[in-house]
Amino acid sequence: MITGQAITKTFKQRGNVLDSREVRALRGVDFVIPKGGAASFIGESGCGKTTLGRIIAGLESHDTGEITIDGTAMSSLRPRDRQPYFRRIQLIHQDPYSALNPTRTIHQTLNAPLALRAKQTGRSRGWMDERAQEVLSLVGLDAGSVLGRYPHQLSGGMRQRVVIARALTVDPEMLVADEAVSMIDVSLRLGILALLKDLRERLGVSVLFITHDVATARYIGDDGELYVIYRGQVVERGPVDTIISGPVHPYTQSLLSAIPVLHGLEEPGAQPVVPTEALDESHHDEGCLFARRCPFRTGKCESEVPVLGLGEGIPQEHACFHPERRAVVAQPAGR
Amino acid sequence: MTNASTAPGVRIGDLTVVYKTQAGELPAVSGVSLELAPGSITGVVGESGSGKSTLALSLLNAVQSPGRISGGSVEIDGLGDVVGLRGESLRKARGRHIGYVFQAAQNSLNPLKTVGKQLLDLGRSHGVDDLRGLVREAKELLGRMGLDGARVLDSHQHELSGGMRQRVGIMLALVLNAHLVVLDEPTTALDMITQATILRIIREVHEERGLTTLVITHDIGVVAEVADRLAVMYGGRIVEQGPTGAVLGAPSHPYTKGLIKAIPRLVGSLDEARALPGRPPTLATVPTTGCVFRERCAERMDVCDSDDPPALAHGDRIVACHAVGTSEPAQLQEEVA
Numbered sequence: 038m039i040t041g042q043a044i045t046k047t048f049k050q051r052g053n054v055l056d057s058r059e060v061r062a063l064r065g066v067d068f069v070i071p072k073g074g075a076a077s078f079i080g081e082s083g084c085g086k087t088t089l090g091r092i093i094a095g096l097e098s099h100d101t102g103e104i105t106i107d108g109t110a111m112s113s114l115r116p117r118d119r120q121p122y123f124r125r126i127q128l129i130h131q132d133p134y135s136a137l138n139p140t141r142t143i144h145q146t147l148n149a150p151l152a153l154r155a156k157q158t159g160r161s162r163g164w165m166d167e168r169a170q171e172v173l174s175l176v177g178l179d180a181g182s183v184l185g186r187y188p189h190q191l192s193g194g195m196r197q198r199v200v201i202a203r204a205l206t207v208d209p210e211m212l213v214a215d216e217a218v219s220m221i222d223v224s225l226r227l228g229i230l231a232l233l234k235d236l237r238e239r240l241g242v243s244v245l246f247i248t249h250d251v252a253t254a255r256y257i258g259d260d261g262e263l264y265v266i267y268r269g270q271v272v273e274r275g276p277v278d279t280i281i282s283g284p285v286h287p288y289t290q291s292l293l294s295a296i297p298v299l300h301g302l303e304e305p306g307a308q309p310v311v312p313t314e315a316l317d318e319s320h321h322d323e324g325c326l327f328a329r330r331c332p333f334r335t336g337k338c339e340s341e342v343p344v345l346g347l348g349e350g351i352p353q354e355h356a357c358f359h360p361e362r363r364a365v366v367a368q369p370a371g372r
Numbered sequence: 373m374t375n376a377s378t379a380p381g382v383r384i385g386d387l388t389v390v391y392k393t394q395a396g397e398l399p400a401v402s403g404v405s406l407e408l409a410p411g412s413i414t415g416v417v418g419e420s421g422s423g424k425s426t427l428a429l430s431l432l433n434a435v436q437s438p439g440r441i442s443g444g445s446v447e448i449d450g451l452g453d454v455v456g457l458r459g460e461s462l463r464k465a466r467g468r469h470i471g472y473v474f475q476a477a478q479n480s481l482n483p484l485k486t487v488g489k490q491l492l493d494l495g496r497s498h499g500v501d502d503l504r505g506l507v508r509e510a511k512e513l514l515g516r517m518g519l520d521g522a523r524v525l526d527s528h529q530h531e532l533s534g535g536m537r538q539r540v541g542i543m544l545a546l547v548l549n550a551h552l553v554v555l556d557e558p559t560t561a562l563d564m565i566t567q568a569t570i571l572r573i574i575r576e577v578h579e580e581r582g583l584t585t586l587v588i589t590h591d592i593g594v595v596a597e598v599a600d601r602l603a604v605m606y607g608g609r610i611v612e613q614g615p616t617g618a619v620l621g622a623p624s625h626p627y628t629k630g631l632i633k634a635i636p637r638l639v640g641s642l643d644e645a646r647a648l649p650g651r652p653p654t655l656a657t658v659p660t661t662g663c664v665f666r667e668r669c670a671e672r673m674d675v676c677d678s679d680d681p682p683a684l685a686h687g688d689r690i691v692a693c694h695a696v697g698t699s700e701p702a703q704l705q706e707e708v709a
């Protein structure tokens with residue numbers, strides 16, 4: 038199990054000496070990802086999803102807060118003692134094209150991490166070959182036809198499977214998939230999503246799924262938790278389908294309203310929510326961070342800060358003074 | 373179909389575009405026929421490599437070497453067949469008559485020049501005398517799209533967000549008053565809220581200015597939101613075309629059916645959605661005889677291996693599939709029963 042408490046991160050973006058801007062990428066985020074469980078982070082670009090994913094994978098430091106892996110607080114360890122923990126959290130990012138070295142065959146790509154493990158555990162070459170076959174078959178690729186090939190000889194979907202296979206060579210505890218299907222052809226996207234779900238079910242690997250496309254988050258498992266993140270803060274949190282069928286935060290409602298309606302197949306939701314203005318990082322930080330863009334804001338929203346928590350009659354956590362269910366999601370036509 | 377008097381019609385006829393490769397010249401677009409009605413928005417959807425960008429470039433006769441248009445015609449009202457245009461007349465047509473927003477427009481601005489400078493360059497290269505008028509027009513368009521025109525014209529690319537750059541691209545395509553506009557992947561790499569904003573702007577500007585618009589995308593959702601008509605491309609062919617709602621609601625071609633089934637959806641059973649088996653073809657793997665889709669097709673028959681299915685009209689649709697027409701009456705009966 039991996040948990041985070043009150044994680045914060047501020048980037049200093051340097052323009053010139055006079056103009057150095059601070060970006061509060063994360064403003065105190067809590068999360069829990071159970072062993073073999075699934076969680077999804079959704080939100081607009083720039084809201085901090087990738088930063089959080091990188092912190093969880095040990096690729097980025099955070100300012101305050103605590104990451105705990107299987108009961109061990111990372112702050113209690115020296116940096117190099119954290120490595121064995123973070124090695125078991127593997128990041129899979131958006132672009133399967135740049136993730137693989139174009140001059141190496143798939144065999145060479147898989148062999149590098151396997152050789153390291155073989156050395157550490159005193160295993161043989163035979164074990165490496167066996168394991169390479171095994172991880173490829175886990176991701177649905179035929180070792181015989183793939184091992185000798187170079188990345189450019191594979192489709193985007195196959196490359197992403199190779200990236201996942203490489204992550205599996207270290208027996209990961211968790212895969213962090215950051216927009217991992219957004220560059221994959223539509224007809225193949227579900228295949229990758231089904232693979233992530235399958236790895237959870239068969240190997241007990243937990244999956245952290247980062248996306249701006251809420252619909253894909255459903256496919257890694259309906260037991261998954263959805264975290265809606267806005268400007269570095271979780272504004273709504275609960276089971277995926279609970280939030281999709283009854284979002285209460287106007288920001289979540291804006292995200293869901295923005296998903297294209299497949300006219301002919303679907304009818305638009307009855308109460309779509311459109312933010313009153315575009316995201317602007319320089320917006321002031323008083324009150325609710327979404328207030329400036331919220332069609333339902335009141336005076337209170339501009340001065341007081343809503344805290345994430347449960348409220349009466351609403352099954353999911355939310356950070357809003359005026360939570361209200363709205364029918365924003367498109368429904369199948371002819372209902 | 374508003375302002376049809378200014379919006380040009382476009383008739384693409386039996387268009388073939390080939391690229392020179394080590395294996396000889398191979399077609400990226402094969403015998404495509406498509407009509408853009410004046411004042412309509414047509415969406416072309418297909419997976420990567422299906423030939424969408426190549427088709428879009430053909431509308432400007434702008435296919436670059438090692439590619440060339442090897443056959444067919446692109447008739448545009450007021451311009452004639454652009455496949456025959458060369459040199460100065462071709463250059464003038466681009467910009468003045470046909471506005472084009474390239475794929476990855478977010479990254480196609482010159483990083484060293486302000487947007488305003490690039491606007492003036494564009495005006496000069498098209499012999500615009502009234503540059504002040506051009507700037508005024510640009511500001512108005514940007515304002516129309518929810519941006520502060522003066523500020524944007526003073527900005528460099530890196531000072532603008534992806535959504536802002538995309539709007540700048542649309543402004544540059546429209547500012548010379550083109551009435552045929554081609555948008556290649558106008559929202560790729562934008563998040564959902566920004567995408568929804570851009571799509572709304574595309575629709576509104578289309579109506580207000582009386583345009584004929586072609587939107588190219590890999591995302592069916594984008595087409596579903598903006599397009600009146602939808603054309604589905606696969607392996608360089610248009611396999612199905614028709615009114616957007618009709619095609620999405622009752623797809624005829626097995627590829628269209630499979631593609632729609634493969635879209636992750638917000639509601640409904642998770643098990644209904646399925647990835648298509650196999651993978652999209654590349655230039656080198658597109659079959660040269662028979663149907664381009666047969667290897668991934670659930671309705672494959674013997675004839676599909678030998679004969680390329682012709683694109684035939686079926687009611688409101690044009691479909692290129694041997695199985696369509698034979699299976700359609702059965703479906704109709706089911707619905708009646």
Ligand SMILES: Nc1ncnc2c1ncn2[C@@H]1O[C@H](COP(=O)(O)OP(=O)(O)O)[C@@H](O)[C@H]1O
Nearest residue numbers: 048050060062081082083084085086087088089
């Ligand atoms: N290395 C960095 N240096 C400076 N700013 C950064 C860096 N990484 C991210 N940011 C900023 O932090 C914010 C959150 O970014 P990110 O985590 O990438 O968001 P998301 O993945 O949700 O799009 C953005 O404003 C971004 O510009």
Ligand SMILES: Nc1ncnc2c1ncn2[C@@H]1O[C@H](COP(=O)(O)OP(=O)(O)O)[C@@H](O)[C@H]1O
Nearest residue numbers: 391400419420421422423424425426438654655
């Ligand atoms: N300059 C080029 N040289 C060789 N092949 C090309 C070139 N440009 C595109 N192609 C090939 O033509 C096919 C269609 O490409 P494109 O029109 O870009 O498709 P799409 O826009 O649908 O992704 C692809 O197989 C692509 O690899």
Ligand SMILES: [Mg+2]
Nearest residue numbers: 083086087088
């Ligand atoms: Mg990101």
Ligand SMILES: [Mg+2]
Nearest residue numbers: 424425426475
């Ligand atoms: Mg393209």
